[in-house]
Amino acid sequence: MRSITITYQYDGDESVWRTAIDGFIAALNGDAEIAGKFSYQVSVADDGTSRVHWGRWDSAETLAHVQSQDYFKSFAPQVKEFAGGAPVATVTNVIAKTESW
Numbered sequence: 031m032r033s034i035t036i037t038y039q040y041d042g043d044e045s046v047w048r049t050a051i052d053g054f055i056a057a058l059n060g061d062a063e064i065a066g067k068f069s070y071q072v073s074v075a076d077d078g079t080s081r082v083h084w085g086r087w088d089s090a091e092t093l094a095h096v097q098s099q100d101y102f103k104s105f106a107p108q109v110k111e112f113a114g115g116a117p118v119a120t121v122t123n124v125i126a127k128t129e130s131w
């Protein structure tokens with residue numbers, strides 16, 4: 031399993047940010063091709079400005095599918111805009127996790 035953690039600071043309009051996040055999550059949830067193969071989670075830190083995104087996928091093919099979709103192609107530039115440039119992105123191999131993760 032592969033994963034990515036994306037972090038950045040955002041202190042702009044919460045409704046604009048939330049609309050983008052909710053739209054991306056809805057698109058992922060509606061993509062039958064990735065059901066059970068790709069998951070995504072977004073959080074706001076207690077400081078109110080730090081944003082963290084976590085994505086997980088099972089294979090290079092699943093990631094390639096997501097990245098080829100219009101919903102991804104429109105969301106990725108929005109994240110860059112929210113971050114005020116390229117966010118910090120760390121891609122990893124998951125080596126251990128709890129059952130619920």
